[in-house]
Amino acid sequence: MTNQNNELTYSIGELAKEFDITPRSIRFYEEQDLLSPERTGQTRIYCNKDRVRLKLILRGKRLGFSLAEIKNLFELYDSNANSMLQLEAMLQMTEQKRAILRQQLDDIQMLMNELDEVEKRCRDELADLQKRGS
Amino acid sequence: MTNQNNELTYSIGELAKEFDITPRSIRFYEEQDLLSPERTGQTRIYCNKDRVRLKLILRGKRLGFSLAEIKNLFELYDSNANSMLQLEAMLQMTEQKRAILRQQLDDIQMLMNELDEVEKRCRDELADLQKRGS
DNA sequence: AAATTGATTTACGTTAACGTTAGGGTTAGG
DNA sequence: CCTAACCCTAACGTTAACGTAAATCAATTT
Structure with a gap:
């Protein structure tokens, strides 16, 4: 749907379906x-910003942040922080x-390497089975 | 400590301290x-494999896997899986x-970009403040 | 008009991953 | 012998992030 400014809006159900989560979430x-x-009235209307x-x-x-942490990041991002103290706190964060x-990048790299090895061993064994089987 | 095979062993407390977690975990x-x-006796002795x-x-x-998923990966890794079905299931996993x-790599990349922007805006504002302040 | 669909609030239930408390055993040092 | 610093089990408590159920309302569809 579109609102009075001709912007797209969404119902809670639409967003839920699009992102494959429940309205409850x-x-x-x-x-x-x-x-x-x-x-x-009571019904929620979501604009594109939402x-x-x-x-x-x-x-x-997906990156393992808690909702509280995410909220923090939002506040950090949204705040029109002007004082030097606030700005420095932000840089620190x-x-x-x-x-x-x-x-996390390191972790992913190492895990990928391990997956490579598992997969390789796996393929070797499979090839071996094919050989004997034929 | 070392065990009878001259391998290094660890107490639960040592491991806890090394990895900055509690013995309870x-x-x-x-x-x-x-x-x-x-x-x-009752006391746990951890070898290097542990x-x-x-x-x-x-x-x-750290990557957001649950303990159950991690256990799955271990079993997958440890199993001397021989049947083709098992091997194929493994490849699928x-x-x-x-x-x-x-x-996750994509997510991290995008988040990093966003952080770059936040940081840039932040530094700009700081520079601005310095200028006016001097 | 009745039924389906999708929205709402309220509130209790659930799961994972530990924290915490209680109670007790063993070894090194003073 | 006593205390401190470890270790143990057993079991209840806690928090985050929803799930689920109940009861209700509004707009469509049949």
Whole structure:
């Protein structure tokens, strides 16, 4: 649907289907102050900004961030922080997150290598079986 | 300590300290069949293989795997699977995990980009403040 | 008009991964 | 002999992130 500004809007069910989650989850994110959609009467109306935010929430989750951490990142991102103290705190946080991401990259690399080995051993054995079987 | 084969062994406390977790966690992993150290009386004795396994558990956790999934991976890795069916199931699993890891790599990349932007905006504002302040 | 579909709130239930407390045993040092 | 620093089991408590059920309302469809 479109609202009065000719922007696309979504119902809770549409978003749930698109991202393959339940409406319950979306309402829960709102309860945790991660979303704040408009309303028409009681019904929630999500604009594109909300949709993007939801996408970010799910991406954060896949990376193992808790909802509280995600909320933190949002506040960090949204805040029109002006004081030097706030700005420096922000830089510190981004650096922390960056460190975690680097660690995860390492972890993924090592796991991929291990998967390679498992797969190789596996293929070898399969080839062996084929040979004997024929 | 070293055991009768002159291999290094570790107490639960040593491992806990090394990996910055609690002994409770290590015992819990054992309860979930992710570890199975030797015993001297009641006391657990961990060899190097156990230590490596613990390291793998923690790496898996950082990547958002559940303990059950990690156990699955271990069984997959340990099993001297010989039947073609088992081997093919194994290949399927590694491919699944690989897909998840690829997804995570994408996620990390996008998050890193976003962090770059946040940081840049932040530095700009800081520079601005410095200018006016001087 | 009745039924289906999708929305709402409220509130209790569930699972994973430990934390915490209670109670007790063993060895090294003072 | 006593205390400190380890280790153990058993069992209940906790938190996050929803699941699920009940009861209700509004808009379509048949």
